Amino acid sequence: MRLRLAFTLLLACLAGGSSVAQTWQAYPAYRDVRAVAASGDAIWAATPAGIFAVSTADGAFERYTTVDGITGGQVRALAVDENGRVWAGYADGTLDRIDPASGEVRTFFDIQRADQYTSRGVNRIRPRGQTLLIGTDFGLVIWDLARDEVRQTASRLGSLDAATPVNDVIVAPAANASGDAYWLATDEGIVSAPLATSNLQIPSAWTIEDGFRNEAYSLVAYDGTVWAGGRPGGPFGDLYRRAASGEWQRQLFVDQTLSDLVVVDGTLAVLDQGSSRTFLVRPGAPLRTFNASPEAIRHQSLALGPDGRLWVGDAGVGLFQYPPLPSSDGTLVVSPDPRLPSGPFTNSIVSVDVGRNGRIWTASGTAAVGVSGAAAVNWFEDGMWTTLRTDETALPSTSFKRIVTRSEGGALAGTDGLGLAVISEDGDVTVFDRSNSTLLGATGAQNFLVISDMIREGDRWWIVNKSSPLPLHSFPGTADATRADWNGLPPPPGGPSGIGADAIELDNFGQKWLAMGPQGLMVWDTGSDPLSPADDRGRVFTTGFNGQGLPNGNVTSLVRDLEGRIWIGTRRGLAVIFSPGSAFGADNALAEPVWPTTGDGEGLDYLLRDADIKDLALDPAGRIWVSTTTGAFLLTPEGDGIQLRLGADGTPLPTDDIIDIEVDASTGLVYIVTANGLYSYKGDATGPDLDSEALRLSPNPYRPSEHARVTIAGINAPTSRVRVLTLDGRVVYESDSVFGGSFQWDGRDARTGDLVPSGVYIVAASGVNGEGTLYGKVAVLR
Structure with missing residues (x-):
């Protein structure tokens, strides 16, 4: 089976309207398996971040993500048709089809676009010959595999409410007639219709099971009759068997949601969803x-594999295989052996950073695994992920706030309540808290130590x-630091008495800039002796108007650009401080935040004025990346x-809501964190x-x-x-401060603003510190 790690897309980007071939990669976690299905030689599993298969012969993996063209997100159903193609159904009604033989992915929107129905999610897919029987939120859809279109829809099922959700569908012997029938498990009970019915949309075609007029989740034909998981007469969820009399007989008396029924070796396997x-x-x-x-926490799907064994999709451990059916009665405790491709611990990543030799580090929130859940620090190197879980290592048993790498290797991880972890390149963990450092708990909660940056x-x-009463601390950043190596500082004069900072940035003068959320922005001058509070001073910046001051009082993020300016992200807009060194000077107004503008004259506007900004990052060319709830934005080199x-829209990203963003300064790879996991985008800026x-x-x-532009690389x-x-030597463009290993020119003469005429142009790049001059040529054709 092929190993699918990355895919190159022709991406329509907003780069002056041009289409640029860019490379994307997804880094999904596979622990939350929502649906499973079997093909002739593999088990397929669907997660919110991707679909993968594991060969039952040799254990090899094949994987598909949004980079490969699948929709991704809230997947509900998975099936393999008789042609070996894999179908995935989503909560919005979208269908994906994967052809493993060719790697082709095709998406169908027929159900998703049926906007006459309020809800259009796909709940179950049952292949039958050259059709798919699809249970949806509005009824039954029969899909024609030969024509790739809807053959028939049934949304009026007898006297049930119109567009009643269908949770499962099977073909089994009819109850009171010869031949087979469609059997549907719906939110309002079980109904059936003869297989020969030409128009299933006619309500009279359907017969309602009088003994099962409540929620039904699953169906199976077994032991000569139909069995169902559901609640036919009230609150008792159970397994029910249809007797010849039409009575539905309760079997297990467990009062649970039994969502999957699978026959294996003459035995009926019944999945207890949620346990x-x-x-x-x-x-x-x-x-x-x-x-x-306790390892598995919530079973979500069950399938019979080509190896004759039961395979389970679980919310915590992912995909695993049950042992052969036990010969003895009672309960067999199983220790799951997850079969998962390499990935981070969870898609709930809160922070990403790039360390030595391009190693990617991530920190996560708490995922529902095991008895009480766990968080993790992960790193990705040489194509493989390594995970340090809080329930298996010395990491504090809580979620994380931030991960920051060290140039000598390893990383620092700030936790949401239990101090700071220093992690070596090899994964050794040392924790600093009240017992061995100057760190203190939040005011009123002395043991709750939040390390935010x-x-x-x-x-x-x-x-x-x-x-904390001491909101800023310094230490050497090493695991062998002692309490004597730590130093804590109280809030400075001029600052608030309680500082709830979420981010920190240094300016070129050693001043510390703090993003304090709803408290705004503060600059902290630690004076000539940074370890002593005696000469400290602070200054708080507040909301302004008409382009001056903060655009919003809730400050989320900070970054210093290569020219020493401090960029500020808020919950509504962007600001920049052009002269941070003037914060405490005689003309301290020069340090007031300014809202960057775009356009001129009547077209003048404030840049990203209404954006809810979550993070800021700097690329090797000195440009600012802005992560927001409406996407990730790259500013022009001028910041205007x-x-x-x-x-x-138009990229593999599953959402516009970008949680965190980081740029590898050497490669220009942009790492983007979403609620559905981590992605990377190959930007056009690189290190020298x-x-x-x-x-x-x-x-x-x-x-x-x-x-739109020509890229000059190799600087x-x-x-x-x-x-x-x-x-003939006439300069049409010149810049004295190009940062990094690449640069873009828009083809215009800097003096006139007009596009240059057709011709051959020479480009020269000279290092400002005597690194020499490199040359290149480009032909401009108009």
Whole structure:
């Protein structure tokens, strides 16, 4: 089976309207398996972040994510048709079809677009010959596999309410007639109609089971009759068998939601959804039970594999296989052996950072696994994930707030209540809390130590201890630090008495800028002796208007650009401080936040004025990335416009809500955290190419009518002077401060603002610190 890790898309981006080939990669966690299905040689499993298969022969994995074209998100149903193609159904009615033979993914919107129905989710898919029987939130849909379209819809099922949700569908012998019938499990009971019915939309075609007029979840034909999981007469969820008289006879007396019924070796396996049990029923025999507690927390789907074994999709451990059916009565406790592709612990990632040699570090919130849940720190290197769980290591047993890498290797992880963890490159963990540091609990909760951010300054680290009497601490950042190596500072004069900071940034003068959420923004000058509070001072910035002051009082994020400016993200808009060093000077108004603008004249507007900003990051070219609830935005080099937007429309991102963003300064890869997991996007900015001997320009030739900009790569200095010249030496563009290993030119003459004429142009890049000059040529065709 093929290993599918990445896929290159032709992406329509908002980069001046151009289409640019960009590379994406997804890094999904696979522990939350919502649906499972079997093919001839594999078990398929669907999670909110991706679909994968495991070969029952050799254990090899095949995986598909939104990068490969699947929809992703709230997947409810999974099935494999007789042609070996895999179908996934989603909560909004979308259908995905995967052809494992070719790797092709196709999406169908026929059900999703049936907007005459309020809810259109897909609840179950049952392949039958050249059709799919699909239970939806509005009824039964019969899908024609040969024509790839809806053949028939039944939304009026007898006297049931119109558009009653169908939870399951099977074909089984008719109750009171010869031949087979469609049997439907609905929210209002069980109904059936002869298989030969030409028009299933006619209400009279359907017969309601009088003995089952309440919620039904699942159906199966077994032991000569129909069995159902549901609540036919009230509150008791159970397994029911239809007797020849039409009576539905209760079987287990467990009062549970029994969502999947599978026949294996003459035994009926009954999945107890929401628990870790599967009941094994055989008429006339004692009840047997598989129990995968405490590791498994919530079974969600059950399938019979090509190996004749039962496979379970669980919300906590993912996909695992039950042992052969037990010969003895009673309960068999099972220790799950998860069969999962390598991935992070959970998709609920709260923070990402890039460490030494490009190692990706993530920190997560608490996931529902085991007895009481767990959080984790993960790293990705050489194609594999390593996980440190809070319930299996020395990591504090709580969720995390921030992960920040160290240049010498390893990382610092700030927790949501139990202090700071120092993690070595090899995964050794040392925890600092009240017992071995100056860290203190929040006011009124002395043992609740929230560490919201960390930043390095020289040979010391500054630690933000949110809402503590000592909100800022410094220590060497090493595991062997003692209490004597720690130093805590009280709030400075000029600052609030309680500082609930979520983020910290340093300016070029050593001042500490704190994003304090609803408390606004504060700059903290730690004075000539940073470890002593004696000469500390603070200044708080508040909401302004007409482009001055903070655009909103709730400050979420900060970043310093390569020119020393401090950029500020708020819950409604962006601001920048051009002269942070003036914060305590004679003309301290120069340090007031300013709202960046875009356009001019009557078209003048404030940049991202209404954006709910969650994070800011800097790329190697000195440009700002802004993560918001409406996508990730890359600002122009001048900071006066949007160069690129990445969101759910036109990219593999599953949502516009971007939680965290980080850029690898050497490669330009942009790491984007969403509620459905981590993604990376190959940006056009890179770190300096120290081995470069010539500039590389693309596209070449450059056609302004087809491409917004030409990219100049291969620059070998951190900061360069770049010139674009005609063949006779006339300069048409010049910049004295190009950062990183690449640069983009919009094809315009800087003096006139007009596009340059067709011709060959020379590009020269000279390092400002004497690194030498590199050259390249580009042909402009208009």
